[in-house]
Structures are given as structure tokens and as C-alpha cells.
Amino acid sequence: MEKLLEEFSLGLFVWQSLLFIGLLLLLRKFAWTPILDSINERESSIKDALSSAEKAKEEMQAVQADNKRILQEARAEKEALLAEAKKTASEMINQAKEGAQSEADKIMQQAQEAIQAEKEAALKDLKTQVADLSLDIAQKVLQDELADEKKQTALVAKLLKESKL
């Protein structure tokens, strides 16, 4: 300990303290502050760059997702439109079909009615003509038959037999 104290030089101590404090202050002003500031600045700029890259990536992803969504929406819309169009078309076709059917039915009915009427008219006409013809024939037959007495009596008998009262 005594040796240590003997070795201790006040002059050197004072000079050391002065020099060191001077160096400390000078370096703080001219070296450490700018150095540490630059390093911090650089670090923060790297951090910023990284985070902005991350952000850009996220934005990109968002845009991509958006695009996908829009595409999907468009597709869905297209499909909906197509389905609707198909539906309308088939509806129209059905309607047309139905219309045509009913029209056809109507025409058929009318035709049938007309045919029926014609038929009936024809039948009526035929009936009258048959009646006239049969009357004619009957008249002629009767005129011919009734000229002979015997034949008249035979006929009457025959008729009576047939009529079954």
C-alpha cells in the first residue's frame, strides 16, 4: 500500500484527468454524438424500409385479394345474368308454346265444331233427301202395287204381320 501511494503521482493524475475530460467532451461533441446519431438514423431508416416493404407487400396482397373478389363477383354476376336469361328464354318459350297450344286447341275446337255443324247439316240434308227419295220410291212402289187388288191385300197382311201390335 505504501508503495502504491509512493507511486501515485499527483501531476500525472491531474494531467490524466484534464486530458481525459477534455477528450471526453471533445469526442462527445465531435465524434460520439454524430456517430451514434448516424447509426441510429441508419438503423431507423433500415427499420422504416423494412416496415414499408412489409406494408407494400400487405397492400399488394390486399390488391390481389380485391382483384380476386372483383373477379369472383363479376363471374357470379355473369352466371346470375346467364341464369336469368335462360330462365326468361325458357319462360318465353313456354309462354309461346302455351299460347300456340291454346290457339291450336281453339282452332281445332272451332274446326271440330265447324265439322260437326257441317256433318249435322249434311246429315240433315241427307235425311231429308233420303226421306224424299224414300217417299218417292214408296209412292212409286205403292202406285205400282196398288194397281192390283190381290197384291194390296197381301201387302197389308204382310205389313200387319211385321208391325206386331
Add this chain to the structure above:
Amino acid sequence: MGIAAKRLHLHRILDEMKNAQLGLYSRAIAVALSLLFTTPSLFANNSKETDSSTTDGISKKEEIKAYIRHHLEDAYDFSLFSYTSEDGTHHYIGAPLPIILWDEGLQIFSSSKFHHGETVAKVDGKYYALYHNKIYRTDAEGTIVYDADHHPTNVKPLDFSITKGVMSMLIICLLMFFLFRSLAKSYAENGGLPAGVGRFFEPIVLYVRDDIARPNIGEKHYQKYMSFLLTVFFFIWFLNMFGLTPLGINVTGNIAVTSGLALLTFLITNLTGTKDYWLHIFDPLGSSMPWIAKIFLYIILIPIEVLGIFIKPFSLLIRLYANMQAGHIVLMSLIGLMFIFKSWIGSSLSFGLAFAISLIEVLVALLQAYIFTMLSALYFGFASEEHEH
């Protein structure tokens, strides 16, 4: 005077060893090369030589001890090396440094006036002499008067000389300033990126911030301590490394320097101490027990805590001082061993060992800087803690 003669003798050895230290690497290569090509007869020749020189073996050991002691101490001149010419005169290669004394007035003169401690310096009618590497006021003959314990009783003026240590620190300060100033500038010129030598130092600055300051002090407060931590880290590291150069400087192994650094840690710790820090010292148990029970415990606890305030920085100063001092002593002793062995085997072995220790010392230089900074950060962390007890 006996002292002067002894001093002269010492200086001759100093020359020899200083030159040896400078020429360590060139000699090492020479030793290694000759080891490759030597024959056993060479070993025999050398061992004969050592036999003849054993008579001054003990004095050689003393000389080496003195030299190591001299190396560990601060010096008043920045001598690179010295040699003794044929006619026996000493030639010193180096520069004298200014001596600044406060002795009833400011005295400034060049250390060349001491002629490396061989003569008495006369300034303004006062005489000063170097004795055991300290300046004393003496008479014209340089007489040192001793008390009963063989301590000089001469007047010791306040000494603020620019010694070798101060000069080294000044050089390191300038180096650090220009180095980190250029690093700071390179950011502006290079778009926020370091250029040149700063590329090497920026990761270290980042290491101090991210692995020393942040985990120990905390995200919230670390910034205000950064300047000190960075300065102290590089200051110690550079001075340690400077001490490993053949210039033979031992600044961080000087107790005055380490105490200066530790004092700053102490001051910063206690001046920035929060309420919690002081509460932790004077009321360490908090509300965990009733005050009556605490009184008895606190009679023991508080003195320990208060002592801790001083022991923490004291351990810093002793650790750095002792480690660097020890490293220098070991290295110098191993180099000294080469001159004791004076044989191809022994000297080259101790050279190899000295080389290995030098490599370890490079690691220690960094490690001690790291430990000092790390522990300072830890103490700052205590000082700025804010939590519930």
C-alpha cells in the same frame, strides 16, 4: 557521490536493455534462424561463455530488476533508446519533455537540464535534482538529506511536468480525436456508411452500445453514459496497446492514471444516482420488515453498502493497474532472462515465452478495456435503476 556512480551504472544497463527491447524482433529472427543451422559445438562454446559470466550473474539480476522498475515508472523524457560509444559517453536518442513545477511560483524548464538524472538543474537560482524518479529541491551539489527511515527530507515541489505518460496520453488523445472525428465525418460524406478505418471501429462502437451499455444500463438511460463508456473503452484499449509497442510506455499500469479513470466512474455513478439508487444503499430492505427489526440489521448493512460505493471504483482502478503492471513485469522479466541465460537454448526459450506472453498481452489489453467499461456500465446501471423494492 555514490548515487551518481550508481545512476551511471544503471543507465548503462538501461541502454543495453532498451536496445535489446527495440531489437527484440530482429534478434528473435536471428535467434530462430541460427537455431535452425547451429551445431552442438556452438552450444558448447556458449555455455563456456556463460560460465565466465556467472560471477556478475547476481548483479545482472539486480540490474534487470532495476531496469524493470525503471520501465514501470513514469519518466521525465521520452527516450527511444540509448547507447554507450567507444569513449564511454552515453548517447540518448529521444526527446526531452517540459518540466512544470510549482515551487513558490511556476517553474518551467526542459528535462534536458537534468541530463537524464545525472546533473542538478539550476532554474531561477533554485536547484532541482532527480532522486528515485522524483524531483526534489536541492543545493548546487544535489545533496539529498535523509530522515531516520531513509526518506528524503528535501522540499518536494508540486510537479505538473509533461512526463512520458502525459505525452503518451496526449498522443493517444490526438489519435483518438482524429480517428473518431474522421469516422463521424465519413458518415456525412458517405451517405450514412462508415468509410476507411472507421469500418473497423464502427462495429466496436456498436458492440459497446449494444452489448455493454444497453443490457447493463437499460434502454431508457444508456444514452447519457455512452460518451464516457466509449471514450474510456478506446482510451484504455489504445493506451494498453501503446504500452505493448517497443516504445516501452506503461501508462495504464500507472496507479495515478487508473485512479483518474476510476474516480470519473465513481463521480458519474454517484452524481447520476437516482432516488432508488440511494434508497438501495440506505434502505436496502425497504418495507419488507418493520422498522424496529431493520435498525439492528442496518447497523451492519448500511456501512457495508456505503463502503461498497467506494470499493466498486477502487476495484476498477486496482484491477486495471495490477493487470497492466503485471503484464509488463512478466514481459520485461522474460526479456531480461535472455540476458541472464546468455545461451542459445535459454535465451531463445525465454524469447519464445516472451513472444507468447506478448500475444496474450494483446488479448489482455482488449480484455481489460472491456472489463473496465463493462463494470462502469454495470455501476451506471445500478445508479440509474428504477424499480420497486
